[in-house]
Amino acid sequence: MRIATWNVNSVRARVDRAVAWLQRSDVDVVALQETKCKDAQFPYEAFREAGYEVAHVGLSQWNGVAVVSRVGLEDVEVGFPGQPGWSSSADVEAAPEARAIGATCGGVRVWSLYVPNGRSLEDPHLQYKLEWLAALRDAGAGWLAADPQAQVALCGDWNVAPQDDDVWDMSAFEGSTHVTQPERDAFYAVVDAGFADVVRPHAPGPGTYTYWDYKQLRFPRREGMRIDFALCSPALAARVGGASVDREERKGKGASDHAPVVVDLV
């Protein structure tokens, strides 16, 4: 079975490319992030015609996550237990955002996660990000405590570069989010809870990235970030036979600013 995670940066703008990529790459399950649409706007039909079922949650033009599968799609769960909400201002009640959806596909519990960006070091959004990751760690630890043999994939755009080699130039990130110690600690807390980055061993750095800004010729200059990860439970990590970042899909007109990350299970 081949699973993948991909921040598509608008599923409607990318639907032809996304379906073509799925078929060309022989992918069974993909976790999509930043679909940027409401449920009713999702292009279900294009995926269905290609043989894929879709579980999606989208509440507005922001965020939006989906699990897309051709090997079954069961027990769909919108949001993880304890997932924090967000409020854009003090007089607005915090509400859940469309940043997490889980489904069981071919016996694997696949989560599509879009971790909050954090925006800037002074922004309340950064605290939200840290709380969100802490809650995810707790939820993940709970799943493994309930079933140590669970096959769980935490797939998504984590918006954290855990190692210095995960950005092209650390000096370009002074005073920025994504590389701070608290963010890295929050990421590694999930790892310490039992979820391993199964891609890095097969796609080592430096120079392996999953995101390149549209601006400043970042992609041709090979100036990117590794921020998209598939973190797998022990039982699932034991099945991983290979993994890669599909840098080719970042090329050309109409590409997302993120490349798909692919994991092969044996």
Added chain:
DNA sequence: ATGGCGTGGCATCCACGA
């Protein structure tokens, strides 16, 4: 020194992204 792109929305500028 700044911003340079791309997407979506009660749009013709704003919010958001990393």
